[in-house]
Amino acid sequence: MSRDHGFHPVRITRIVDETPDVRTFTLDTEFPYRAGQFMTFRVRGTLRSYSMSSCPDTDGELRVTVKRVPGGLVSGWMHEQLRPGDVLEATRPSGSFCLREDAGGRPLVAYAGGSGITPVFSLVKSALATTGRPVRLLTAHRSAADAIFSGELDALAAGRPGRLRLHHHLDDRDGLVDAASVLELAGGPADFYLCGPEPFMALVEETLSAHGVAEERIFVERFTPSNGTAPAPAARPAEGTVTVVLRGQRRSVPQRSGETLLQSARRAGFTPPFSCESGDCATCMARLTAGEAKMRVNNALDADEVAEGHVLTCQAEPSTTDVTVEYED
Ligand SMILES: Cc1cc2nc3c(=O)[nH]c(=O)nc-3n(C[C@H](O)[C@H](O)[C@H](O)COP(=O)(O)OP(=O)(O)OC[C@H]3O[C@@H](n4cnc5c(N)ncnc54)[C@H](O)[C@@H]3O)c2cc1C
Numbered sequence: 545m546s547r548d549h550g551f552h553p554v555r556i557t558r559i560v561d562e563t564p565d566v567r568t569f570t571l572d573t574e575f576p577y578r579a580g581q582f583m584t585f586r587v588r589g590t591l592r593s594y595s596m597s598s599c600p601d602t603d604g605e606l607r608v609t610v611k612r613v614p615g616g617l618v619s620g621w622m623h624e625q626l627r628p629g630d631v632l633e634a635t636r637p638s639g640s641f642c643l644r645e646d647a648g649g650r651p652l653v654a655y656a657g658g659s660g661i662t663p664v665f666s667l668v669k670s671a672l673a674t675t676g677r678p679v680r681l682l683t684a685h686r687s688a689a690d691a692i693f694s695g696e697l698d699a700l701a702a703g704r705p706g707r708l709r710l711h712h713h714l715d716d717r718d719g720l721v722d723a724a725s726v727l728e729l730a731g732g733p734a735d736f737y738l739c740g741p742e743p744f745m746a747l748v749e750e751t752l753s754a755h756g757v758a759e760e761r762i763f764v765e766r767f768t769p770s771n772g773t774a775p776a777p778a779a780r781p782a783e784g785t786v787t788v789v790l791r792g793q794r795r796s797v798p799q800r801s802g803e804t805l806l807q808s809a810r811r812a813g814f815t816p817p818f819s820c821e822s823g824d825c826a827t828c829m830a831r832l833t834a835g836e837a838k839m840r841v842n843n844a845l846d847a848d849e850v851a852e853g854h855v856l857t858c859q860a861e862p863s864t865t866d867v868t869v870e871y872e873d
Pocket residue numbers: 582592593594595596609610611612613614615616617618619620659662663765766767768819820821
């Protein structure tokens with residue numbers, strides 16, 4: 545049976561202010577999930593993903609934590625409009641920013657900037673509750689008033705002496721996070737988890753790589769696509785066409801090598817659905833009705849769906865001269 549990528553009604557039972565611009569929404573749902581995963585919400589036709597700050601191993605309720613982005617369409621609407629009792633549309637939880645089965649006793653070292661603490665908080669709670677792994681966490685926030693979950697994290701550390709080493713970094717007190725603070729927690733072999741604003745993630749990734757940490761031990765969750773919504777910079781004209789069918793309209797553009805079907809659809813003038821742009825959520829799913837395409841990453845479609853011709857358009861590049869991709873309404 546294919547995975548369920550559909551949207552389902554979920555009722556909000558509680559709303560809690562974490563900081564002046566961050567709110568946690570408790571949802572009345574029995575959806576199973578893993579620490580570090582997210583749900584995709586459909587708000588007035590716009591799709592956005594939010595990670596669970598709750599942990600299935602320690603928390604009875606499912607909670608998502610949303611930072612209000614200045615000028616942000618969905619986060620602004622959720623902060624202004626949502627009240628307990630309201631019903632939202634959401635997908636079942638998905639995502640692969642999770643603890644690895646093969647981690648054994650390897651330490652978990654996490655770096656979380658701003659709202660990036662949301663999935664990391666869930667991972668930290670899970671690792672502490674279900675493993676004996678040492679956990680080290682650097683959180684970075686602008687000021688103490690913005691430090692989401694700092695009280696809960698301090699309580700976790702105090703309740704498990706020696707298990708959780710915390711470093712709370714505050715920009716207004718400590719300046720911006722630098723390589724030295726990243727390395728202070730790095731130590732020897734470990735699994736490294738990163739989530740936060742793009743410059744913060746770039747610094748942590750570069751510092752860890754220069755420190756000799758293997759790429760496969762660094763796990764990253766990006767809240768914004770690393771390449772934005774622009775066409776692929778390496779895209780060059782290639783032979784053939786990409787035809788896109790969306791909401792009853794059909795448009796063709798010349799193929800460009802290195803360009804995903806999602807990028808081709810945008811170049812054709814469409815605003816196709818997407819959320820994570822990393823192959824995890826299936827929001828961008830469509831069906832190939834002519835030609836073939838190869839996905840760089842697929843953490844969202846099962847073998848049956850792929851056999852039926854479904855692709856993650858954010859990951860699929862044409863592998864035949866002419867390709868037609870149809871989005872389902
Ligand atoms: C897997 C995943 C998990 C996530 N988890 C969380 C989470 O747990 N918590 C959380 O708070 N967020 C999370 N996010 C981010 C979240 O999905 C949204 O991206 C975020 O809330 C902003 O959405 P928005 O609709 O409010 O803002 P948008 O309307 O998308 O705007 C975002 C920003 O871009 C600017 N902007 C918008 N359009 C343009 C434009 N055309 N040109 C220039 N600037 C523009 C806006 O002014 C604003 O500053 C996650 C994202 C992903 C992919």
